[in-house]
Amino acid sequence: MASQDIIARSATTTLPPSVRQQEQVAKLIDTTKCIGCKACQVACSEWNELRDEVGHNHGTYDNPQDLSAESWTLMRFTEHETADGNLEWLIRKDGCMHCADPGCLKACPSPGAIIKHANGIVDFNQDHCIGCGYCITGCPFNIPRISQKDHKAYKCTLCSDRVAVGLEPACVKTCPTGAIVFGSKTDMQEHAAERIVDLKSRGFEHAGLYDPDGVGGTHVMYVLHHADTPRVYAGLPDNPVISPLVGLWKGVSKPLALLAMGAAVLAGFFHYVRIGPQRVEEEDDEHPDTSVHQVDPSVHVYDPGKPTAPGEQRP
Amino acid sequence: MKHKPILRYTANERTNHWLVAILFFMAALSGLALFHPALFWLSHLFGGGPWTRILHPFMGVLMFVLFLGLVLRFWRANFITATDRQWLRRVDRVIRNEEEGVPPVGKYNAGQKLLFWTLLACMLVLLVSGVVIWRAYFSAYFGIDTIRLATLLHALAGFVLVLSIIVHIYAGIWIKGSVSAMLHGWVSRAWARKHHALWYREVTRDERPDTHKGAKP
Numbered sequence: 001m002a003s004q005d006i007i008a009r010s011a012t013t014t015l016p017p018s019v020r021q022q023e024q025v026a027k028l029i030d031t032t033k034c035i036g037c038k039a040c041q042v043a044c045s046e047w048n049e050l051r052d053e054v055g056h057n058h059g060t061y062d063n064p065q066d067l068s069a070e071s072w073t074l075m076r077f078t079e080h081e082t083a084d085g086n087l088e089w090l091i092r093k094d095g096c097m098h099c100a101d102p103g104c105l106k107a108c109p110s111p112g113a114i115i116k117h118a119n120g121i122v123d124f125n126q127d128h129c130i131g132c133g134y135c136i137t138g139c140p141f142n143i144p145r146i147s148q149k150d151h152k153a154y155k156c157t158l159c160s161d162r163v164a165v166g167l168e169p170a171c172v173k174t175c176p177t178g179a180i181v182f183g184s185k186t187d188m189q190e191h192a193a194e195r196i197v198d199l200k201s202r203g204f205e206h207a208g209l210y211d212p213d214g215v216g217g218t219h220v221m222y223v224l225h226h227a228d229t230p231r232v233y234a235g236l237p238d239n240p241v242i243s244p245l246v247g248l249w250k251g252v253s254k255p256l257a258l259l260a261m262g263a264a265v266l267a268g269f270f271h272y273v274r275i276g277p278q279r280v281e282e283e284d285d286e287h288p289d290t291s292v293h294q295v296d297p298s299v300h301v302y303d304p305g306k307p308t309a310p311g312e313q314r315p
Numbered sequence: 316m317k318h319k320p321i322l323r324y325t326a327n328e329r330t331n332h333w334l335v336a337i338l339f340f341m342a343a344l345s346g347l348a349l350f351h352p353a354l355f356w357l358s359h360l361f362g363g364g365p366w367t368r369i370l371h372p373f374m375g376v377l378m379f380v381l382f383l384g385l386v387l388r389f390w391r392a393n394f395i396t397a398t399d400r401q402w403l404r405r406v407d408r409v410i411r412n413e414e415e416g417v418p419p420v421g422k423y424n425a426g427q428k429l430l431f432w433t434l435l436a437c438m439l440v441l442l443v444s445g446v447v448i449w450r451a452y453f454s455a456y457f458g459i460d461t462i463r464l465a466t467l468l469h470a471l472a473g474f475v476l477v478l479s480i481i482v483h484i485y486a487g488i489w490i491k492g493s494v495s496a497m498l499h500g501w502v503s504r505a506w507a508r509k510h511h512a513l514w515y516r517e518v519t520r521d522e523r524p525d526t527h528k529g530a531k532p
Contacts, residue, residue, distance in 0.1 A: 110364050130364035132349065133450035137466050142459065146450055151365070155498040245463040248472055254351045257474045264478055268485035271410070278412055279491045280466035280506045 008116035009107035018216040026185035027158060027169060027193055029093050030209070030223040031233065032199055033179035036061060036075050036091040040171035040180060044073045047170035062270035067094065069147035073171060075232035078227075092233040093171070093180070094158035098122045099135060100216030103242040104155075106250050107138025113153075120185065120219040123162045126152040138250070140215060141241040158219065187294045188221060195223050214241035307314065320501040321518055329386045332497055338378035339480060346473050372449050379442045392422040393432065399425035408522060420514035426486070433479050440472035460507040 004017045009154040011045045047049060053069035057063065059078040074096035080088045105114040113128035116133060124144070125137075131151035144155045159169035167173070168182040192209040199207035206225025211217050220234070230236040303315060324332070345367045348357035352480040358367040359389070398418045402409070405417045409426070447457050447465035454462055475490040487494045507515035 009354060013352055058354050109352070109355065111352060111355055128364070130358075130368045131450065132368045133448075133454060134466070136450075136454075137448070137459070153449065184469055243460075245460075245467050249463075249467040254470070257470075258351055258353065261474070261477055261481065262479040265485075268481065268488070271485070272489065274411055275410070277489050278510075280503060280509050289470050 005118045007118045009112050010105045010114040011111040015210045020127045023184040023230050026188040027220045028181045028188040029181045031092050032225050033177050036089045042169040043174035069145045075194040078234050080232050097141050098219035103138035103140050104135035107134040121158045121159050124155050129153050138246050192223050200204045212240050214239050320503050321507050322500050323496045323502045324500045342374040342378050366440045379438050380439050393428045421513040422480040438471045444469040
């Protein structure tokens with residue numbers, strides 16, 4: 001994507017380029033259509049040239065166990081028992097949600113290491129990444145991972161390279177059931193609305209769209225059968241927000257802290273200018289002092305009761 | 316003998332102090348580089364962003380270890396006493412360079428003592444929170460809420476530490492004779508009498524006016 005399409009940039013306090021208006025894109029993941037085949041995981045590895053280490057089976061279908069610097073998307077499987085005793089197999093494709101208000105970008109200290117494109121895609125620029133992991137601290141969805149090989153942060157790019165040339169993301173291209181679709185955000189919201197009507201008619205009364213406001217909406221959205229309890233989908237946050245601790249850390253407090261440091265230096269400077277330094281005047285030394293006997297050079301005192309120290313210099 | 320200076324800091328104490336000071340500057344400048352985008356350029360002093368990220372925690376840990384040396388040397392002289400409270404009530408006069416009514420102080424005045432304990436508290440918070448957010452080695456052992464809290468506390472303690480050191484450095488510029496006390500160790504008798512009267516009495520107690528015994532620090 002062209003540089004004029006970068007509308008937000010980490011650790012940058014001036015306005016980003018904002019002349020170009022672009023349509024917002026979104027990926028819609030319909031958990032009700034997903035069969036858990038993991039073709040999206042494979043397509044992601046293929047397109048992005050990622051080869052994660054082969055792990056171990058931990059007794060669940062989740063494979064690999066967690067996202068990593070080489071696994072940018074992952075099917076998470078949940079066996080969910082409904083109130084009326086039915087067992088549901090919930091499968092959610094986890095990965096970067098591409099928040100409109102990205103916590104990673106807010107937390108990042110390196111200028112330009114995290115950018116947001118005008119179409120809504122949040123991308124990491126590993127060339128500028130310093131490997132501090134603040135993006136992990138800032139993310140409300142626990143997505144970015146630091147590679148142990150190069151100590152750079154990685155996550156789903158929403159195939160920004162493909163989207164830039166008019167292609168859909170690799171996971172969308174490969175999905176055999178049409179559970180993952182891609183397009184403009186408004187089109188995806190419309191598509192989701194149709195799906196939700198259909199699901200409600202089939203008895204999923206709490207079906208709904210997951211596009212949480214707490215992070216300004218997301219460019220990866222879910223259709224959920226249980227939109228009232230997103231947490232049952234392997235811990236999808238009910239109300240994701242950038243943590244208030246991160247807000248406090250990265251918000252107005254830091255410019256104020258800088259101001260306070262500058263003010264302290266200035267206060268010192270003007271104290272010196274107005275009140276001045278504390279100097280010990282030399283004549284202070286001549287003042288009588290309680291602890292040391294003072295000898296006036298013009299007066300010779302002879303104390304017969306006191307022996308004269310050998311080698312004492314008489315004034 | 317009345318002009319003979321007094322040794323305030325031994326060579327080891329001075330060396331320890333300046334090692335901490337050098338490491339403070341390195342840790343603080345690299346920390347400030349990550350503190351706010353306006354200061355990210357400071358990362359160039361350390362070879363760029365990744366090197367700043369790699370070096371900062373090591374410099375911080377080393378600073379803490381060396382600071383412990385200063386704590387062991389000076390903690391006893393920094394107990395807060397009743398006179399210190401009185402001194403703090405008169406701190407406005409101290410700031411105006413007025414001496415009437417300001418109680419005589421020992422080796423350290425109440426401001427110096429408060430600085431000592433503030434620095435110790437900041438260093439402890441920085442060490443503990445710094446370990447928690449040290450991605451390369453330790454962060455994997457902590458939950459995300461702990462890491463977020465530690466990140467916030469680290470920035471806060473760093474801010475208080477930098478602010479305290481600004482005050483500390485200015486005090487050295489303001490009170491003439493104190494920088495040289497830490498550079499070559501000696502202070503004049505007049506200086507000691509003026510700024511640390513009780514300490515002066517203590518270190519000159521054993522002296523007799525007619526002997527040339529060396530003064531104790």
